[in-house]
Amino acid sequence: MGLSNVFDIATRSLSVYQGALDVTAQNISNAGNPDYSRQRVVLGTETPQQYGGFLWGTGVKLEDISRVHNALTDQQIRVNNSKYSSSNESSVMLGQVQNLLNEPSDQGISSLTTAFFNAWQQLSVTPNSVALRQNVVQAAQSLSDQIQTVRQGMDSIQTDLKNQISSDVNSINSDLTQIQTLNAQIFNLQNAGQSPNDLLDTRDKVINDLSNMVNINVNYDSQNMANISIGGTFAADKVTAVQFKTAMQNGKMVVTTKDGAASLNLTGGQLYADTNVYNNTIPSYENSLDTFVNNLMKSVNSQQSSGYTLDNPPQTGINFFDSYTTGTLKINDAILNDPNKIAASSDGTSGNGDIALNIAGLSTQKQSDGTTLLDNYSSLVSKIGTDVKSATDTASSYNLVSQQLQQQQASYSGVSVDEEMTNVIQYQKSYAASAKLVTVADQMLQTLIDMVS
Amino acid sequence: MRITDLMMTNSFLNNLTATKSKVSDLQTEIASGNTIQKPSDSPIGTVNIIGWNNQINQANNIISNISSGLDFVNDSTQALQNIQDQVTNVLSDLTQVQNAANSQNMGSFAEQIDSALSLIMDSANTESGGKYVFAGTDNANAPFGYTTDGKSIEVKDSNISGAQYIRISPNISDQINLSGTDVFGTIVNGGGSIDSGTAVGATVTSQTNVYDAQGNQYTFKANFTKTAANTYNFTYDILDSSNNSVLTSTPAAQSMVFDSNGNLQSVDGKAPSLIQINVPSKNINFNFDPTAVTEKSGASSLSFTTNQKTDIFNTLINISNNLKAGIKPTTDQMQAVTDFNNRLINNISKSGNIANRLTNAKSLLNTKTLQLQELVSQTDGVDVAKASVDLTSQETLLQMSYQMASKVLTQSILNYL
Numbered sequence: 002m003g004l005s006n007v008f009d010i011a012t013r014s015l016s017v018y019q020g021a022l023d024v025t026a027q028n029i030s031n032a033g034n035p036d037y038s039r040q041r042v043v044l045g046t047e048t049p050q051q052y053g054g055f056l057w058g059t060g061v062k063l064e065d066i067s068r069v070h071n072a073l074t075d076q077q078i079r080v081n082n083s084k085y086s087s088s089n090e091s092s093v094m095l096g097q098v099q100n101l102l103n104e105p106s107d108q109g110i111s112s113l114t115t116a117f118f119n120a121w122q123q124l125s126v127t128p129n130s131v132a133l134r135q136n137v138v139q140a141a142q143s144l145s146d147q148i149q150t151v152r153q154g155m156d157s158i159q160t161d162l163k164n165q166i167s168s169d170v171n172s173i174n175s176d177l178t179q180i181q182t183l184n185a186q187i188f189n190l191q192n193a194g195q196s197p198n199d200l201l202d203t204r205d206k207v208i209n210d211l212s213n214m215v216n217i218n219v220n221y222d223s224q225n226m227a228n229i230s231i232g233g234t235f236a237a238d239k240v241t242a243v244q245f246k247t248a249m250q251n252g253k254m255v256v257t258t259k260d261g262a263a264s265l266n267l268t269g270g271q272l273y274a275d276t277n278v279y280n281n282t283i284p285s286y287e288n289s290l291d292t293f294v295n296n297l298m299k300s301v302n303s304q305q306s307s308g309y310t311l312d313n314p315p316q317t318g319i320n321f322f323d324s325y326t327t328g329t330l331k332i333n334d335a336i337l338n339d340p341n342k343i344a345a346s347s348d349g350t351s352g353n354g355d356i357a358l359n360i361a362g363l364s365t366q367k368q369s370d371g372t373t374l375l376d377n378y379s380s381l382v383s384k385i386g387t388d389v390k391s392a393t394d395t396a397s398s399y400n401l402v403s404q405q406l407q408q409q410q411a412s413y414s415g416v417s418v419d420e421e422m423t424n425v426i427q428y429q430k431s432y433a434a435s436a437k438l439v440t441v442a443d444q445m446l447q448t449l450i451d452m453v454s
Numbered sequence: 455m456r457i458t459d460l461m462m463t464n465s466f467l468n469n470l471t472a473t474k475s476k477v478s479d480l481q482t483e484i485a486s487g488n489t490i491q492k493p494s495d496s497p498i499g500t501v502n503i504i505g506w507n508n509q510i511n512q513a514n515n516i517i518s519n520i521s522s523g524l525d526f527v528n529d530s531t532q533a534l535q536n537i538q539d540q541v542t543n544v545l546s547d548l549t550q551v552q553n554a555a556n557s558q559n560m561g562s563f564a565e566q567i568d569s570a571l572s573l574i575m576d577s578a579n580t581e582s583g584g585k586y587v588f589a590g591t592d593n594a595n596a597p598f599g600y601t602t603d604g605k606s607i608e609v610k611d612s613n614i615s616g617a618q619y620i621r622i623s624p625n626i627s628d629q630i631n632l633s634g635t636d637v638f639g640t641i642v643n644g645g646g647s648i649d650s651g652t653a654v655g656a657t658v659t660s661q662t663n664v665y666d667a668q669g670n671q672y673t674f675k676a677n678f679t680k681t682a683a684n685t686y687n688f689t690y691d692i693l694d695s696s697n698n699s700v701l702t703s704t705p706a707a708q709s710m711v712f713d714s715n716g717n718l719q720s721v722d723g724k725a726p727s728l729i730q731i732n733v734p735s736k737n738i739n740f741n742f743d744p745t746a747v748t749e750k751s752g753a754s755s756l757s758f759t760t761n762q763k764t765d766i767f768n769t770l771i772n773i774s775n776n777l778k779a780g781i782k783p784t785t786d787q788m789q790a791v792t793d794f795n796n797r798l799i800n801n802i803s804k805s806g807n808i809a810n811r812l813t814n815a816k817s818l819l820n821t822k823t824l825q826l827q828e829l830v831s832q833t834d835g836v837d838v839a840k841a842s843v844d845l846t847s848q849e850t851l852l853q854m855s856y857q858m859a860s861k862v863l864t865q866s867i868l869n870y871l
Contacts (some may be wrong), residue, residue, distance in 0.1 A: 032459055032460070033459075033460070035460060096494070099492055099493055099494055100492070102493065104492070104493055104500060104504065105490065105493075105500055105503045105504055105507065105834075109504075111504045111507070111508060112507065112508075112511070114508075115507075115508045115511045115512060116511070118512070119511060119512065119515040122512075122515050122516065122519060122621055123515065123518070123519060125519075125619070125620065125621070126519045126522050126523065126620050127522070127583065127584065127585065129584075129585075129593075129594055130584070346591070348591065348613065348616065350590070350591040350592040350593075350612065350613050350616055351591070351592060351593070351594045352585060352589065352590065352591035352592055352593035352594065352616065352618060353591035353616055353618075354591075354618065354619070355619065358619055358620070358621060358627055361621060362621070362625075362627075364508075364512065364624075365512075365624045365625055375504075375505075375508055379501045379504050379505060380501075382493050382497075382500055382501060382504060383493065383497045383498065383500065383501045384497075385493055385494075386492070386493025386494045386495075386496075386497030386500050386501075387494075387497040389492075389493065389494035390494040390495075390497060393494060404464070404468050407464060408461050408464060408465065411458050411460040411461040411464060412455055412456050412457065412458060412461055413456065415458030415459070415460040415461060416458060416459065416460070417456065417457065417458045417459060418459050418866050418867070418868070419866055419867040422866070422867045422868060422871065423867065426871075
């Protein structure tokens with residue numbers, strides 16, 4: 002063994018600890034990056050050499066830069082992401098519908114319906130009062146306006162959802178392309194003997210983003226390639242990234258492959274919530290609202306057309322509402338132009354308010370299903386409120402689980418600055434000691450040189 | 455457990471968000487005074503509040519209408535009392551005029567009766583809130599006035615028998631007016647029965663005496679011609695003393711349908727009501743009430759009765775005219791005024807009953823409204839004291855979180871190296 006061996010060990014040591022400090026620097030710089038998995042330097046001893054009957058150590062080596070990661074937690078996070086995103090998106094979109102209702106308030110459909118019937122009741126007391134007739138028209142107009150606001154607001158939310166669904170699908174297509182590209186890059190680097198830790202983090206982030214959008218299944222093959230399927234339909238691997246599009250089938254928005262060969266069976270994620278609210282929830286609300294308004298219109302018209310106006314001679318057979326289409330409850334133009342065309346009398350005399358009284362009574366009159374007109378609307382409000390509450394509560398629940406899983410992941414993969422700075426000190430001291438070793442070896446060599454010179 | 459910086463940051467932010475959310479909710483509650491801002495806050499509570507508010511608004515509206523109705527009823531009662539005061543004076547005059555000592559003052563009594571008639575007419579045309587109280591449902595114009603020849607008084611409106619209803623509870627309507635017919639009108643009350651075995655096409659008739667404004671006698675003849683099972687065409691005629699019709703045109707037949715119990719179910723498809731019969735050329739005006747006519751097995755036995763010969767206005771005119779001609783009032787005329795006085799007392803009593811019902815209904819609705827408001831308050835109202843304490847507590851927690859963050863999150867090993 003010669004002195005040069007000391008130089009070799011010290012030099013190798015300097016190099017290793019410099020590398021270790023590089024890794025620590027990378028960790029520290031990513032301490033605030035939530036998608037980063039900390040990396041760990043794995044040190045090992047160099048292969049010893051046999052000399053003079055002994056095995057002599059040859060110093061330290063950098064065996065690996067490993068990525069500290071827990072695949073099981075990742076999987077749980079993705080499953081939870083889909084559920085949370087689905088509930089949260091439903092809560093947000095249905096919350097918008099709920100806000101449209103403006104209930105409970107004086108400006109909601111319920112209060113305006115009551116005000117409408119109250120106006121009829123007031124008219125029944127003095128049926129020949131033009132002011133009270135005008136009051137009925139104004140109450141009807143306010144109710145009609147609010148119904149239109151709510152109904153067309155629902156249509157508007159549906160339009161927004163349609164755009165959102167297209168945007169969701171574009172985002173999914175982009176994520177799948179990214180995953181395929183990252184798979185290929187990771188494969189190449191692994192083949193070159195590299196540890197593509199940062200690319201793995203990026204791929205995990207994209208997969209997590211994708212799990213927010215749809216229910217996915219991720220399988221890793223022996224080469225650590227991520228194979229993605231969405232709702233049972235193959236979506237991406239190392240070679241292929243399937244592209245999807247939206248299409249209308251039987252009046253419902255569905256997501257299919259570009260060639261239309263397969264439809265996605267969505268059960269979770271933002272896209273599921275958007276399509277479900279678009280296809281099912283809002284149409285169901287609109288249907289309930291339409292039923293309420295149609296019943297209101299028919300009931301009022303049925304009474305109104307049997308009564309007599311305040312004209313001379315009194316006219317009969319005049320409807321109060323003309324029509325109800327796509328959210329617009331149209332009041333008879335003749336009545337709008339001349340409130341005397343309101344038929345409040347059952348016998349044509351100006352002081353008879355029987356018809357007005359009957360219409361006022363519709364507010365409490367039971368229909369064939371045993372409910373009142375307003376009960377039907379209240380059921381809709383209750384349904385929307387329950388749907389929003391359910392979605393919000395579910396989202397909160399998944400959010401708590403999500404927070405715990407992220408804490409779990411942060412505990413395992415996150416960077417601790419204290420830990421890294423301790424490593425810095427450790428590596429710095431090792432580096433300094435190695436440098437001192439070089440100095441000592443140099444002095445020893447100088448001593449030998451001085452002896453022979 | 456390994457604690458990383460990200461964990462501490464996330465933990466701090468999650469807790470901070472939760473606390474701020476609670477503070478925000480409490481602030482909204484206190485500011486709005488409501489615990490339910492939107493249906494999802496309490497779906498069942500929202501539906502209850504919608505229902506209760508609906509009932510409260512409806513009750514307030516009914517209370518307002520009852521108040522208007524009470525004004526109307528009180529005006530009606532006052533008018534009836536004014537009329538009764540005059541009728542009492544007339545009765546006193548009619549008693550005095552019978553005294554032989556007053557034979558020379560008949561003209562003076564006639565003037566007093568004319569004065570009373572004028573006041574009675576004025577009260578009969580009492581207006582309340584733009585509506586003539588005794589004009590039934592044709593109440594935009596004064597119901598009573600002189601004929602064009604100025605000799606008698608006639609009904610000016612088409613229908614003074616109409617009933618005005620207002621809602622006194624969400625499900626109950628009540629009549630608030632005493633119609634002109636109720637108070638002043640001549641009514642022929644139909645009674646008895648028609649044989650249900652009458653052949654289709656056969657006619658059952660009945661008749662009674664009716665009188666014009668001057669007290670001349672006519673015959674009111676009612677015909678019930680069977681057109682189908684339980685169904686009859688009702689027609690009528692007015693015949694003078696020579697048995698000639700005084701009608702200028704034949705009235706349209708009205709279809710009367712009896713139910714399975716033999717009670718009159720409908721007239722021309724509507725609920726049975728008074729049938730107004732008016733012959734202006736002869737100053738004949740009365741109402742036929744068919745509601746008590748029945749159909750049953752056995753010989754037909756229709757019988758009609760009349761509540762008065764002529765109305766109070768024309769009775770007084772006739773008395774006054776007689777007095778001016780030196781003729782004392784007849785026993786029939788005195789009895790007619792007495793009968794009208796009794797009728798007035800009954801009507802004043804009815805009017806009082808209507809006012810009592812309205813007042814009771816209003817009181818019930820006020821109580822109900824208070825109960826509903828209590829329910830709304832219990833469901834949606836904010837316990838301000840509790841909310842304030844909770845808010846203070848949450849604000850303290852928030853401040854503690856900030857202080858903890860400022861002490862812990864900023865510390866690391868770097869501070870000691």
